[in-house]
Amino acid sequence: xxxxxxxxxxxxxxxxxxxxxxxxxxxxxxxxxxxxxxxxxxxxxxxxxxxxxxxxxxxxxxxxxxxxxxxxxxxxxxxxxxxxxxxxxxxxxxxxxxxxxxxxxxxxxxxxxxxxxxxxxxxxxxxxxxxxxxxxxxxxxxxxxxxxxxxxxxxxxxxxxxxxxxxxxxxxxxxxxxxxxxxxxxxxxxxxxxxxxxxxxxxxxxxxxxxxxxxxxxxxxxxxxxxxxxxxxxxxxxxxxxxxxxxxxxxxxxxxxxxxxxxxxxxxxxxxxxxxxxxxxxxxxxxxxxxxxxxxxxxxxxxxxxxxxxxxxxxxxxxxxxxxxxxxxxxxxxxxxxx
Amino acid sequence: xxxxxxxxxxxxxxxxxxxxxxxxxxxxxxxxxxxxxxxxxxxxxxxxxxxxxxxxxxxxxxxxxxxxxxxxxxxxxxxxxxxxxxxxxxxxxxxxxxxxxxxxxxxxxxxxxxxxxxxxxxxxxxxxxxxxxxxxxxxxxxxxxxxxxxxxxxxxxxxxxxxxxxxxxxxxxxxxxxxxxxxxxxxxxxxxxxxxxxxxxxxxxxxxxxxxxxxxxxxxxxxxxxxxxxxxxxxxxxxxxxxxxxxxxxxxxxxxxxxxxxxxxxxxxxxxxxxxxxxxxxxxxxx
Numbered sequence: 026x027x028x029x030x031x032x033x034x035x036x037x038x039x040x041x042x043x044x045x046x047x048x049x050x051x052x053x054x055x056x057x058x059x060x061x062x063x064x065x066x067x068x069x070x071x072x073x074x075x076x077x078x079x080x081x082x083x084x085x086x087x088x089x090x091x092x093x094x095x096x097x098x099x100x101x102x103x104x105x106x107x108x109x110x111x112x113x114x115x116x117x118x119x120x121x122x123x124x125x126x127x128x129x130x131x132x133x134x135x136x137x138x139x140x141x142x143x144x145x146x147x148x149x150x151x152x153x154x155x156x157x158x159x160x161x162x163x164x165x166x167x168x169x170x171x172x173x174x175x176x177x178x179x180x181x182x183x184x185x186x187x188x189x190x191x192x193x194x195x196x197x198x199x200x201x202x203x204x205x206x207x208x209x210x211x212x213x214x215x216x217x218x219x220x221x222x223x224x225x226x227x228x229x230x231x232x233x234x235x236x237x238x239x240x241x242x243x244x245x246x247x248x249x250x251x252x253x254x255x256x257x258x259x260x261x262x263x264x265x266x267x268x269x270x271x272x273x274x275x276x277x278x279x280x281x282x283x284x285x286x287x288x289x290x291x292x293x294x295x296x297x298x299x300x301x302x303x304x305x306x307x308x309x310x311x312x313x314x315x316x317x318x319x320x321x322x323x324x325x326x327x328x329x330x331x332x333x334x335x336x337x338x339x340x341x342x343x344x345x346x347x348x349x350x351x352x353x354x355x356x357x358x359x360x361x362x363x364x
Numbered sequence: 365x366x367x368x369x370x371x372x373x374x375x376x377x378x379x380x381x382x383x384x385x386x387x388x389x390x391x392x393x394x395x396x397x398x399x400x401x402x403x404x405x406x407x408x409x410x411x412x413x414x415x416x417x418x419x420x421x422x423x424x425x426x427x428x429x430x431x432x433x434x435x436x437x438x439x440x441x442x443x444x445x446x447x448x449x450x451x452x453x454x455x456x457x458x459x460x461x462x463x464x465x466x467x468x469x470x471x472x473x474x475x476x477x478x479x480x481x482x483x484x485x486x487x488x489x490x491x492x493x494x495x496x497x498x499x500x501x502x503x504x505x506x507x508x509x510x511x512x513x514x515x516x517x518x519x520x521x522x523x524x525x526x527x528x529x530x531x532x533x534x535x536x537x538x539x540x541x542x543x544x545x546x547x548x549x550x551x552x553x554x555x556x557x558x559x560x561x562x563x564x565x566x567x568x569x570x571x572x573x574x575x576x577x578x579x580x581x582x583x584x585x586x587x588x589x590x591x592x593x594x595x596x597x598x599x600x601x602x603x604x605x606x607x608x609x610x611x612x613x614x615x616x617x618x619x620x621x622x623x624x625x626x627x628x629x630x631x632x633x634x635x636x637x638x639x640x641x642x643x644x645x646x647x648x649x650x651x
Contacts, residue, residue, distance in 0.1 A: 315471030
């Protein structure tokens with residue numbers, strides 16, 4: 026069996042090389058290296074949201090709630106019960122996945138598309154309200170502080186660079202996992218429902234079951250990302266569950282490109298770095314972000330990464346791109362066929 | 365528990381409910397006619413309130429002149445909302461329009477924070493006497509609010525039912541292709557729909573300041589409440605939105621009084637989730 030490396034991996038690999046080496050030379054102080062950690066954490070969250078948007082062709086407005094939930098679970102375990110963050114890294118996705126399973130089961134049996142977006146919005150805002158109000162457990166508006174960092178053989182991973190490489194390793198593992206999942210029987214089943222649910226059902230795909238499991242998987246993944254956040258930045262508060270982070274993940278996925286594995290990773294890097302460059306503009310940067318998001322949706326609905334892939338393909342003289350500005354989700358299929 | 369307390373909460377609920385009604389009516393109208401969820405609807409209301417603050421406080425217009433000016437300007441801005449964030453995406457998946465309007469709301473919210481800061485701004489009310497009606501304290505500004513809301517909803521109803529424009533609008537909502545076939549300019553209908561909806565959103569904004577203050581952060585919670593109302597009523601059902609908006613306002617106030625103030629908003633979301641799961645088409649929706 027010949028191992029074929031999909032073209033996306035070449036571009037991704039190049040980016041990765043840059044990502045591994047650049048921190049050593051360009052990101053020299055603690056603050057800048059903290060940004061790198063943030064990129065990886067957002068990338069994982071973006072990948073999980075993209076699993077819902079790109080693979081399922083659905084949209085969850087409650088995704089940040091699962092992110093914050095994962096962060097709270099791991100932080101709470103470490104603070105109240107003294108449980109090691111390593112267990113927290115497992116417990117957070119498990120808990121988020123279970124809640125995702127429950128909510129997915131309730132919501133996906135009945136609703137799709139717009140209704141699903143609004144049901145998840147309802148759940149998300151509800152979770153945010155609870156995090157804000159349930160003071161004894163969640164610490165109220167100020168949240169929980171002094172979340173311990175993970176330690177390896179008695180050595181605490183506090184340094185930004187160490188945590189960055191640690192998280193980067195996990196990110197690579199997740200990208201690999203997702204790439205395998207996409208081509209697995211399960212992943213193809215999910216895709217088939219996305220393309221045509223009735224047709225998928227008629228050939229024996231248990232649509233709701235597949236969708237609930239896929240939704241739960243995405244929730245577990247984002248919960249894991251949340252735990253990574255909690256143990257590095259060492260605090261959690263209700264904002265983590267709120268719409269601000271929801272918008273950030275949305276930007277990450279859209280700017281990068283839906284339905285591509287490296288898209289959200291690239292989107293996360295673009296988001297964090299651009300917002301850092303715009304820092305001088307202070308509060309104006311969020312206005313500019315909104316404008317950028319609007320422009321991206323207007324002029325580059327497929328996202329940066331697929332656009333780059335297209336250019337790369339054109340350079341290699343394979344003019345097989347038919348679509349531009351195709352309906353969301355369908356370009357994902359194109360990208361997959363090309364891969 | 366005394367009847368006075370219940371009466372007071374009924375009145376408070378009526379005030380909130382009236383706002384929900386015209387807010388949700390606009391949201392529902394856009395959905396009913398265009399099959400589009402306008403995520404920026406809340407920020408349009410917020411902008412209405414903030415602009416009113418600017419024209420009354422800084423420019424020096426009176427409340428009524430300022431409110432009329434703001435509603436007209438915001439209604440015209442609805443045309444831009446359609447042309448920039450809705451129309452370019454209509455052939456695409458319905459999620460794309462959600463995203464483009466999210467982007468717009470992001471710009472409006474953060475832009476307003478830059479311009480006005482995050483603090484609440486009070487607007488001078490035209491009259492503000494407090495009258496006691498059988499143990500319930502009622503402000504005259506509140507009476508004005510309720511009156512204008514019902515006039516606006518009645519106006520919307522009459523327009524949709526009896527005018528030619530209203531008939532065109534309903535036809536477009538029922539069948540876009542069919543409407544085009546019989547010669548209705550659906551682009552113009554879409555423009556008018558967003559103009560009317562934005563005007564209603566801004567009207568909600570200028571009325572809110574009668575009972576509370578203007579703040580850039582008032583849009584988001586209102587949007588979610590608006591969704592709750594629209595969903596429970598059935599998306600696109602304007603008449604249902606009126607009934608549910610009032611019901612939600614009143615029961616929310618009672619919930620806040622007798623169950624928990626903290627989870628007041630949570631109550632609305634729970635109602636919305638339950639209705640959506642048991643009856644996805646809403647209480648008054650047809651499948």
